[in-house]
Amino acid sequence: xxxxxxxxxxxxxxxxxxxxxxxxxxxxxxxxxxxxxxxxxxxxxxxxxxxxxxxxxxxxxxxxxxxxxxxxxxxxxxxxxxxxxxxxxxxxxxxxxxxxxxxxxxxxxxxxxxxxxxxxxxxxxxxxxxxxxxxxxxxxxxxxxxxxxxxxxxxxxxxxxxxxxxxxxxxxxxxxxxxxxxxxxxxxxxxxxxxxxxxxxxxxxxxxxxxxxxxxxxxxxxxxxxxxxxxxxxxxxxxxxxxxxxxxxxxxxxxxxxxxxxxxxxxxxxxxxxxxxxxxxxxxxxxxxxxxxxxxxxxxxxxxxxxxxxxxxxxxxxxxxxxxxxxxxxxxxxxxxxxxxxxxxxxxxxxxxxxxxxxxxxxxxxxxxxxxxx
Numbered sequence: 624x625x626x627x628x629x630x631x632x633x634x635x636x637x638x639x640x641x642x643x644x645x646x647x648x649x650x651x652x653x654x655x656x657x658x659x660x661x662x663x664x665x666x667x668x669x670x671x672x673x674x675x676x677x678x679x680x681x682x683x684x685x686x687x688x689x690x691x692x693x694x695x696x697x698x699x700x701x702x703x704x705x706x707x708x709x710x711x712x713x714x715x716x717x718x719x720x721x722x723x724x725x726x727x728x729x730x731x732x733x734x735x736x737x738x739x740x741x742x743x744x745x746x747x748x749x750x751x752x753x754x755x756x757x758x759x760x761x762x763x764x765x766x767x768x769x770x771x772x773x774x775x776x777x778x779x780x781x782x783x784x785x786x787x788x789x790x791x792x793x794x795x796x797x798x799x800x801x802x803x804x805x806x807x808x809x810x811x812x813x814x815x816x817x818x819x820x821x822x823x824x825x826x827x828x829x830x831x832x833x834x835x836x837x838x839x840x841x842x843x844x845x846x847x848x849x850x851x852x853x854x855x856x857x858x859x860x861x862x863x864x865x866x867x868x869x870x871x872x873x874x875x876x877x878x879x880x881x882x883x884x885x886x887x888x889x890x891x892x893x894x895x896x897x898x899x900x901x902x903x904x905x906x907x908x909x910x911x912x913x914x915x916x917x918x919x920x921x922x923x924x925x926x927x928x929x930x931x932x933x934x935x936x937x938x939x940x941x942x943x944x945x946x947x948x949x950x951x952x953x954x955x956x957x958x959x960x961x962x963x964x965x966x967x968x969x970x971x972x973x974x975x976x977x978x979x980x981x982x983x984x985x986x987x988x989x990x991x992x993x994x995x996x997x
Contacts, residue, residue, distance in 0.1 A: 645705035649698050649715070656697035660690040684737045688730040695722055721783040728779030732772055739768045758832040762849060765833070766826035769851035770819060818852040821868040825849070830871055831878060836945040838877035839866055843945075879945050887921060888948045890938040890956045894963065898934065898970035900926060903959070907938055910958045916951040918943045 664686055671678035699719055707715065742764055825831060835846045837856065844858040854871065856864035870876075879886060892903070904924040911917040921941035928935035940955055942948035963970055 645707035645711070648701050648705040652697040652701035653694050656693040657690065659697075660693045663693070664689065680740065681737065684733045688726055688733060691722075691726045691729070695719060695726060717786055720786040724783040724786060725779055728775050728782075732775050735768055735771050735775070739764050758834055759829055762829065762832040763826045766822045766849055766851075770822055770826075773819060773851055818868040821872045822849070822851055824872055825868060830881070832880075835881070836879040836884070838879075839864060839870075884944045885918065885920065885941065886945055886948045887939060887941050888952045890940065890952050890959065892936040892938065892959060892963075893930075893933045894936060895970045896929075896934050898936075898963070898967060900924065900936065902967075903936060903938075906959065906962055907940075907955065910955055911940055911951070914951060914954055916942055916947040916954070918947075 664682070667682045667685075668679075671682045702712070702715060702719070705712070743761055831837065831846050831849070831854070833846055833849065837844065837846060839856055842856065842858050842862075842864050844856045844864065846854060847857040847863070848855040849868075852868060854866045854868060856866060858864055907922060907924055911922045918941055921939060923939040925937045925939070926934060927937045938955060938959065940948070940951055942951050
C-alpha cells in the first residue's frame with residue numbers, strides 16, 4: 624500500500640512540467656527571504672530606537688535595499704537547484720544580474736539622500752532674514768543631490784543593460800554615442816545636459832540661492848525651488864514662474880539678496896517750492912522711528928530736482944529685506960502725503976496762471992491785474 628502511494632506520488636511529480644517546479648522553488652525562496660527580511664528589519668528597528676533619530680532614519684532608508692538584496696541572494700542560491708530549461712534559466716540569470724546592479728544603484732541613491740538629509744538637518748533656516756550661509760548650504764546640497772541622483776540613474780540603467788548581450792548595445796549607448804543614432808540622441812539630450820551642467824555651476828558659484836529675492840523677466844519674486852533642470856520663482860502675487868537653469872547662467876537678472884538682504888528704497892515727493900524741507904526731514908525721522916519695518920540704518924531727505932512748477936524731494940529709507948522695504952515705502956508715502964495735506968496744503972504741487980488787465984471788459988475795468996492759482 625505504501626509502495627503504491629509512493630509510486631503514485633512519483634508519477635504525479637514527474638507529470639509536473641519542469642518550469643512549474645523551478646518557478647515554485649524560486650518563489651518559495653523569495654517568500655522565505657521576505658520572511659527573514661521582516662525579522663531582520665524588526666530587530667534593526669528595535670536596535671535603532673536605542674540610538675536616536677539618526678539611527679532610525681538610517682534603518683528607514685535601508686528597508687527597501689535590504690529586502691531586495693535578501694530576495695536576490697535567496698533566488699540566486701536556489702537557481703542552480705531549479706529544474707528550469709536552458710533558455711528560461713539563462714534569462715533568469717541575466718535578470719538577476721541586472722537586478723543586482725539596480726539594487727546597488729538604489730542603495731547608492733539612498734546613501735546620497737541620507738547624507739543630504741543629515742547635512743541639511745544641521746543647517747536650519749532661522750527667522751533671521753539675512754541667513755545667507757544657511758541658504759547657500761541648502762541650495763548647494765539640493766542641486767548636487769539632484770545632479771548625483773541623475774548620474775546614478777544613468778549609470779545604473781547603463782550597467783544593468785550591459786549585463787545581457789542581447790541589450791548590451793543599448794547600455795553602451797547611454798555612456799557613449801556612436802554613429803548617426805548617437806548624434807541624434809546627443810542633440811535631443813543637449814537641453815537636459817546643459818541644464819544639468821548649469822545646475823552644477825550654480826551650486827558652485829551661487830548666483831542664486833533658495834529664498835533669494837530676484838527680478839526675472841520683469842517679475843519680482845523669490846527663488847522657491849531649484850530643481851535639476853529648472854527653477855521655480857514665487858512671484859509676489861503668488862504666481863509661479865518656471866525658468867530653465869541655464870537662464871541664470873546665460874542671461875542677466877537682478878538678485879537683491881546676493882551678498883546681503885539689506886536694501887535701500889526711495890519715496891519721491893513732488894511739492895511746491897514753499898514747502899519747508901527741514902520739517903520734512905523731521906517728519907520722516909519721526910515716521911521711520913515709529914515703524915517696526917525700518918532697520919535703523921538709513922533715512923535721509925534730499926532735493927533732487929527743481930522743475931518748472933514743482934520741486935522733487937527724495938526720501939531714502941532702509942529695511943532688512945525686500946518685503947519689509949516695500950511695505951515701509953508704502954507706509955512712508957501715505958504718512959507724508961497725509962501730513963502735507965493736513966499741515967501744509969499749499970505745499971502740494973500747483974499750476975500758476977497770471978492774467979494782465981489788457982483788453983478786459985468795461986465791467987472789470989479798474990480792477991487791475993488778477994492772479995489765479997490752481
